[in-house]
Amino acid sequence: MNNWIPLSNDQYRFVWDKFYESFNFSPSVHTKDWPSFALPTPYLTYKLTDYIDSDLDELEEKCVSSLRAITEPSEYIYALDWQHESFFYNPHLEKGAANWIISFYPDGDYYFFLQKDFRWGYLEHPWEHTITLFGTELIRQFEINKPSIFGAVVRRS
Template sequence: MNSWIPMTSDQYRLAWDKMYEDFKFKPSIHSSDWPSFRLPSPFVTYDVTEYTDADIDDLEEKCISCLRAITVPEEYIYALDWQHQCYLYYPHRERGDVGARIGFYPDGDYCFFLQKDFKWGYLGHPWEHSISLFGETLIHQFEADRPTIFG
C-alpha cells in the first residue's frame, strides 16, 4: 500500500487553516519576520545550516524510525509542503513510492509533519535553516534516536 496518499481539498484546507490559525503561520523569506510560526510548549529548535549528504540520509532514516515509534500501524500523519501537494503519510507502510513524498529536510519550502490531532509536530523552516519539534512524545523520541544533523 502507498505510504503517501494525496490529501483531499477538504483535508488540505483543514490542515492549513489550523496551521495559519493555531500556529500563527506567516511564511516569509525575510529574517525580520521570523519565526514564521508560534509553537506550543514544549518545543525545541535545531539549526540545520551545516550538513552533508550523509546527514540528510541519516535524518530521513531517523525521522521515519521516530515516527514509526510513536504511531501505530495504519495511523497517518499530515505531511504538509507549503504551496505544493500535501499528503496523509503512513510511516509504517513501505516506502516504494519515492516519487510522491515530502523530504524531512526543508530544502526550499516549509515542510511540516503533524499528528492528525496536532498534539505533536515536526516543522522545517527552509530559509531559517531550522527544524523545530513540539510535543513531549515527539521530542523524547528524537532525543532517544537523534539525527546527526541535530548536533
C-alpha cells in the same frame, strides 16, 4: 498500501486553515519575522549543520524511526508542503521504489509533519535552516535518536 495519500481539496483547505489558525503561521523570508509560526509547548528548535548526502539518508532514517515509535501501524499523519500538494503519510509503510514526496530536510519550502490532532509535530523552516519539534513524545524520540545534522538548539520552551 500507499504511504503517501494526497489530501483532497477539502482536506487540504481544512488542514491548512487549521494550521494557519493554530500556529499563527506567517511565512516570511525576513529574519525579523522568524520563526514564522507560534509554537505550543514544549518545543525545541535545532539549527541544521552542513551535511553530505549520507547525513540526509541518516536524517530520513531517524525521522521515520522516531515517527514509527509514536504512531500506530495503521496511523496516518499530515505531511504538508506549503503551497503545494500535501498528504496523509504513514511512516510504518515501506516507501518502495518511490522517493520521498516531502523531505525531512527544508530545501526551499516549509514542510511540516503533524499528528492529526496537532499534538506533536516536526516543522521545517526553509530559510532559517531549522527543525522545530513540539510535543513531549516527539521531542523524547529525537533526544533518543538525534540526527547528526541537528546542531545547536536555537529556541526552546
